Amino acid sequence: MKKKLAIFDLDGTLFDTKDVNFLSYKHALEKYNYKLEYEYFCKSCYGMSFEKFLPKIIKDNKVSIYDIHKLKKELYLSNLGQAKINNHLFNIIELLKEKYFLAIVTTASRKNCIEILEYFRKHDLFDLIISHDDVLHVKPNPEGFIKAMKFFNIEPRETIIFEDSSVGIEAARKSGAGVFCVNKF
Template sequence: MNYKAFLFDLNGTMIDDMGYHTKAWFSILNNDLSAGLSWEEVKSHMYGKNEELLVRVFGPDHFSKEEMKTLSVEKEKRYQQEYIAHLKLIPGLDKVLKKAADAGIQMAIGSAAITFNIDFVVDNLNIRDYFNAIVSADDVAYSKPDPETFIKAAALLGVDPKDCLVFEDAPKGVEAALRAGMDVLVITTMHEKEEFAAYPNVIGFIKDYEEEFVEELYSQPHPQSA
C-alpha cells in the first residue's frame, strides 16, 4: 500500500449532491438577492467557502460578516431540505471505507462545507466512526484552492502529506492537493477529465467507487493513472 491516509472531499466526492447545492445557490442568489446569474454562472462559482462565493459575486463590502453567515445557513437549509430524501453514498464508497479501515489506513474529510453540512451527511449516513479527523470551512482561514484544508487534515492524522491520497471531484480541490504535495484520484461527478489536464498529481479518474482501479489502491504499491 503506497498511501497511509485517504483524505476525502465531501460534496460531489462522497455524495453526488452538487446539483442540489447549485439549485440552492441559484435560488438564494437570484430569487433572494437579484444577482441575475445563469445556471452556468452559478455553477462556475461553486467552490470555496460560502462567504467567499458571496464576495466573488457581490464584492467584498456588500454584506457584513453576520449577513453572510445568515445567508450561508439559509442556503444549507434549502439544500438539506431538497437533498435529504436522496442522501446516500456514491456507489462502492461504503466498501472502500470499510476496507480502508480494515487495512489500517487513516481517513479524514477535508471539505469547504461548513460543519452544519458535514454533520448532516456523516450523521445521517452513520459514517462518522470511519474518520479520524474532519476539517471544515469553519476550521481554516483559506479554503480550496489554498492547501490549508488538506495540510491541516494530514497534520491531524499525523501523516506526511506525500503519504496521503486525496479523493476529489473539482479542479480547485485538485489544485489544493497539488499545493499540499498530495496525489489525487478524481471522481467525475461534476467535471470532465479534460478539465484536470493541468494537474500532474492526478493518478486516475473514476465514475464511482465500484471501478477496478479503486481496488488497486489496496494491492498496488505504486498506482498508475487509469
C-alpha cells in the same frame, strides 16, 4: 497502529450535492430578491467557497454574503433528498479503514457536512472532519489537508487525497500527498 491517511473531499467526491447546494443557495438568494441560474451555479460556483462566488452575484452590498450563507445552511437539510452517494468510493473506504485513518477535508460548513453524513449513515466511518469552519484559507490553499496530516502525524508520502474539483486537486497537489481525481460516479 495505522500509518497511512486517506482524505476525502465531500461535495462531488463522496456525494453528488450539486442539486442540494443549488436549491439551498437558490432559495436563500430568492429571499433577498436575487436569482441564481442552474447552469451558472454549476459552471461558476459549485465546489468553490461562498466567499468567492457570492460577491459576484450580490454586487450591491445591500445584504451580507454571510447572511445568505447562513440561510443556505439552514435550508440544506430540507434539500438532502437530492443528494447521490458515491457507492463505489464508499466501498473503497470500507477496504481502507483497517489500515488508513480516514478524514474529510471540505469547503462545506461543518453543519452541512455532518447533516449529509448522518443522512446517509456514514458519519462513523471518519476519524476527522475539517470543514470551512476549521481553516483560515480554503482550497486551493492546502491548509486543510496539511492540518489533517499533522493531526494524525502522517507524512504526505503516506497520504492519499480523493478530490474532484480543480481547486481541490490544486490544493491536494500542493500538500505533497498523492492525489486520486474523481471525475464521475
